[in-house]
Amino acid sequence: xxxxxxxxxxxxxxxxxxxxxxxxxxxxxxxxxxxxxxxxxxxxxxxxxxxxxxxxxxxxxxxxxxxxxxxxxxxxxxxxxxxxxxxxxxxxxxxxxxxxxxxxxxxxxxxxxxxxxxxxxxxxxxxxxxxxxxxxxxxxxxxxxxxxxxxxxxxxxxxxxxxxxxxxxxxxxxxxxxxxxxxxxxxxxxxxxxxxxxxxxxxxxxxxxxxxxxxxxxxxxxxxxxxxxxxxxxxxxxxxxxxxxxxxxxxxxxxxxxxxxxxxxxxxxxxxxxxxxxxxxxxxxxxxxxxxxxxxxxxxxxxxxxxxxxxxxxxxxxxxxxxxxxxxxxxxxxxxxxxxxxxxxxxxxxxxxxxxxxxxxxxxxxxxxxxxxxxxxxxxxxxxxxxxxxxxxxxxxxxxxxxxxxxxxxxxxxxxxxxxxxxxxxxxxxxxxxxxxxxxxxxxxxxxxxxxxxxxxxxxxxxxxxxxxxxxxxxxx
Numbered sequence: 001x002x003x004x005x006x007x008x009x010x011x012x013x014x015x016x017x018x019x020x021x022x023x024x025x026x027x028x029x030x031x032x033x034x035x036x037x038x039x040x041x042x043x044x045x046x047x048x049x050x051x052x053x054x055x056x057x058x059x060x061x062x063x064x065x066x067x068x069x070x071x072x073x074x075x076x077x078x079x080x081x082x083x084x085x086x087x088x089x090x091x092x093x094x095x096x097x098x099x100x101x102x103x104x105x106x107x108x109x110x111x112x113x114x115x116x117x118x119x120x121x122x123x124x125x126x127x128x129x130x131x132x133x134x135x136x137x138x139x140x141x142x143x144x145x146x147x148x149x150x151x152x153x154x155x156x157x158x159x160x161x162x163x164x165x166x167x168x169x170x171x172x173x174x175x176x177x178x179x180x181x182x183x184x185x186x187x188x189x190x191x192x193x194x195x196x197x198x199x200x201x202x203x204x205x206x207x208x209x210x211x212x213x214x215x216x217x218x219x220x221x222x223x224x225x226x227x228x229x230x231x232x233x234x235x236x237x238x239x240x241x242x243x244x245x246x247x248x249x250x251x252x253x254x255x256x257x258x259x260x261x262x263x264x265x266x267x268x269x270x271x272x273x274x275x276x277x278x279x280x281x282x283x284x285x286x287x288x289x290x291x292x293x294x295x296x297x298x299x300x301x302x303x304x305x306x307x308x309x310x311x312x313x314x315x316x317x318x319x320x321x322x323x324x325x326x327x328x329x330x331x332x333x334x335x336x337x338x339x340x341x342x343x344x345x346x347x348x349x350x351x352x353x354x355x356x357x358x359x360x361x362x363x364x365x366x367x368x369x370x371x372x373x374x375x376x377x378x379x380x381x382x383x384x385x386x387x388x389x390x391x392x393x394x395x396x397x398x399x400x401x402x403x404x405x406x407x408x409x410x411x412x413x414x415x416x417x418x419x420x421x422x423x424x425x426x427x428x429x430x431x432x433x434x435x436x437x438x439x440x441x442x443x444x445x446x447x448x449x450x451x452x453x454x455x456x457x458x459x460x461x462x463x464x465x466x467x468x469x470x471x472x473x474x475x476x477x
Contacts, residue, residue, distance in 0.1 A: 037091060037093070038092075038094055038095055038096035038097060041053075041059075041098060041099050041100070042099075052097055053139050055140065055141055057140040058094075059132075059143045060145075060271065061101070061131060061143060061145045062083040062086065062098070062148075063083060063101065063102045063146060064080040064082055064084065064101060064102075065077075065080060065104065065117070066080040067103075068107055068116050069114075069115060069243045070201065071197035071219070072242055072243070072244075073219075074213060075212050076115045076116070078201065080101065080103050081208060082148050083101055083148045086146055086148070086263060089264045090264065097140070099131065102131070102145075105155065106119055106120070106123075106154065107151040107152065109196075109366070110228075110243065112228075119155075122158075124152065125159045125162065128145065128170075129163055133168070136166070136168050141169060142169045142277075143170045143274075145170065145173065147175060150175060150176050150194055153373055154372060156172040165283045167279055167280055168279070169274060169279050171273070171274045173267055176373070178263045181262070182261075186199060186200065187199060188246050188250050191222065195245050197245070199246055199255070200246070202256075204256040204259050206256045215248075215249075218244075218249050220244070220247040220248070221240055221244045221245065221246075222245065222247075225237050225238040225239050226238055226367060226370065227363055227366035227367050227370065229243065229245065236359070236362070311391060312391035313389060316442055317397070317440070320442040321386060321389050321444055322389065324386060324435070324444065325383075325385045325386045326384075328382070329381070329383045333381055335377075340365070341361040341364045342361065343445060344445060344449075345438060345445045348360070348364075348445065348447050350448075350449040351450050353451070376407045380406060380407045381404075381405075383403065383404045384433070385403075386400070388401070395438055395440050397437045398434065398435070398437070399434070399437060400432070400433070401433055401434075402430065403430065403431055403451060404430045405430075431453045431454045433451035434450045434451070436449075
């Protein structure tokens with residue numbers, strides 16, 4: 001802000017000198033109207049806030065975790081520092097209302113490293129929604145989360161959909177997209193998944209606040225595996241002894257300047273689009289649920305045997321098992337990695353055609369979340385239809401069916417180097433699958449998932465089917 005005031009003062013001095021040196025008969029030069037800056041909500045009194053929070057306001061909510069590990073060379077509040085800096089830049093350049101920052105949110109990837117914290121996805125969603133709903137009561141209907149945390153994208157998407165039902169528009173920064181398209185050369189080795197505390201993040205903090213960086217402690221590390229980071233060498237996930245995934249030793253303040261300017265420019269562009277966008281149409285309140293019907297007495301063992309169809313399942317079991325397909329498809333469309341993982345048993349697994357295997361809810365959840373953070377998977381669909389079902393025993397069933405996967409190409413391009421991994425929106429991958437299920441009645445979970453791949457038109461299978469870093473055949477099985 002001192003630089004902004006200094007620049008404004010210099011402009012005033014220069015204007016005064018020009019006026020003093022101009023001929024007496026020259027027309028006066030009209031003063032240049034300065035760009036209107038924003039206000040910090042917390043600095044206002046409530047009467048001032050009442051005048052500021054109107055239906056034409058855009059409220060910016062910075063999001064930066066105050067406690068998240070960033071290797072041995074960056075502080076735990078690295079993201080909070082970045083979010084506050086970006087908020088100051090946005091405030092100086094746009095007429096917005098800067099709300100207090102969200103310093104706790106959904107970030108489950110680094111919880112093995114002391115000091116790191118995370119809210120659950122649903123809690124992070126609800127916190128975001130409650131903040132926006134509270135401020136929306138005073139007039140604002142447009143909100144923008146100045147987001148610095150890639151893991152928060154899923155919870156922010158949930159919040160945006162919930163607020164849309166209220167007629168409130170919520171946008172948020174896609175930091176990964178902005179950084180990937182910044183005009184800066186990265187010297188570190190390309191990583192298989194999202195890097196962390198690397199050349200990019202370190203460069204940005206060298207520009208924003210070099211006092212918060214200790215380059216003497218910066219180390220290069222590219223751990224093996226995929227999913228949440230772990231300090232245990234043989235545990236599932238991405239191994240990193242230091243909490244680094246990438247090469248921060250290559251960081252420079254100049255690279256950071258280019259990256260930060262790209263994020264600031266992108267955020268300002270997002271905000272103007274939100275300011276001009278139509279508001280979502282509020283949905284009417286749903287009527288109260290009908291009173292529950294009286295519970296039917298539980299059938300006797302003989303009645304249950306008599307009710308079983310030729311496939312060995314009761315009508316209730318058959319319906320419940322077939323419903324697994326539509327439920328999986330809906331949760332995939334909603335990018336709900338947590339609920340998808342809960343469709344599996346605690347140690348349920350998915351074996352892929354290349355021999356890799358995902359085992360356990362934690363691994364399945366982390367890997368799905370990583371996929372949903374990729375641009376080509378946002379808006380993708382994954383229909384699953386279970387056709388042939390057989391209840392082997394009252395508690396075990398086997399279901400055969402068919403799956404499809406259709407990706408989207410958000411950049412409007414395709415091909416081997418495009419974001420669609422060579423898959424166009426009008427094409428899809430498909431194959432057969434077999435699920436082993438355990439449970440009973442209307443409650444079944446997946447114990448094992450096996451499938452084949454039959455790419456259309458000779459296209460290669462998408463990355464979700466051959467994700468590197470899953471548990472290989474042999475160890476851990």
